[in-house]
Amino acid sequence: MKTTKIKIDLSKIPVLSISIMYILMIVSSGCESNASNKNAPQNEYKSLKSKKILEFTSEFAKDYIKSELSSNYVENSSTYYISHLTGDINSDRKSDLLIKYGIDGKKEGALIGLGWSIIFSDDKGFANNYLIFDWAEGRCGPNVSGLGHPNKIENGNIIAEQSLYNNDDPCCCPSISLEQSYKFENGHLVSLLNEYNVVNPSKLTLR
Numbered sequence: 001m002k003t004t005k006i007k008i009d010l011s012k013i014p015v016l017s018i019s020i021m022y023i024l025m026i027v028s029s030g031c032e033s034n035a036s037n038k039n040a041p042q043n044e045y046k047s048l049k050s051k052k053i054l055e056f057t058s059e060f061a062k063d064y065i066k067s068e069l070s071s072n073y074v075e076n077s078s079t080y081y082i083s084h085l086t087g088d089i090n091s092d093r094k095s096d097l098l099i100k101y102g103i104d105g106k107k108e109g110a111l112i113g114l115g116w117s118i119i120f121s122d123d124k125g126f127a128n129n130y131l132i133f134d135w136a137e138g139r140c141g142p143n144v145s146g147l148g149h150p151n152k153i154e155n156g157n158i159i160a161e162q163s164l165y166n167n168d169d170p171c172c173c174p175s176i177s178l179e180q181s182y183k184f185e186n187g188h189l190v191s192l193l194n195e196y197n198v199v200n201p202s203k204l205t206l207r
Helices: 015-027 060-067
Strands: 077-087 096-105 110-121 127-136 149-154 158-162 176-185 189-192
Touching: 060 077, 060 096, 077 110, 077 149, 096 149
Parallel strands: none
Antiparallel strands: 077 096, 096 110, 110 127, 149 158, 158 176, 176 189
16 A cells, blocks of 8 residues: 655645545544633543553553453453554653554454543552543544544654545545644643644543
8 A cells, every 4th residue: 555645735635625624623523613621521531440650661551451441342342552652741741651542343343443542640650540532433434533643742742644535545545644733731632733623532432
């Protein structure tokens, strides 16, 4: 699969213009249109079951998915590790752990969802609590409601790559990529392209 990164000129590519505006409008199923609603209720932060030092390794991430994150989903689905990043996401001068994971449906026998989970530590370095940002993965179509693939954390911002489909792209292979950036504010992710685009943590996970 050959993916081409391009600079998007919305005036010349109306199809992409519509796709990008759609992304900005519904980046997540929990997206808010009013930026004033940025204070995440405490019940959206989930406490870890066991107290352990937060480690920034794939082994820790995989164990966290198995022992903690998977309990948020029903028995007929399974969660698995894709990738992780480390960096100070909530501006408390401590490193945080961002994990991208997938959700397979056992009945469907295929991918049904994707998600980001961010784990924060307390002052002693123990993993304290976490947030989930997950979304359904539609079959054979542009994933316009997701957050994309996180590539780096830079100056506290999460920079991700969002895939877009051209009109003649097959289902397997979106040929266009768009860089999207998010900043973390009071328990929410805010798009740097549009500060009114606020992504809420998932309250009800895929079931």
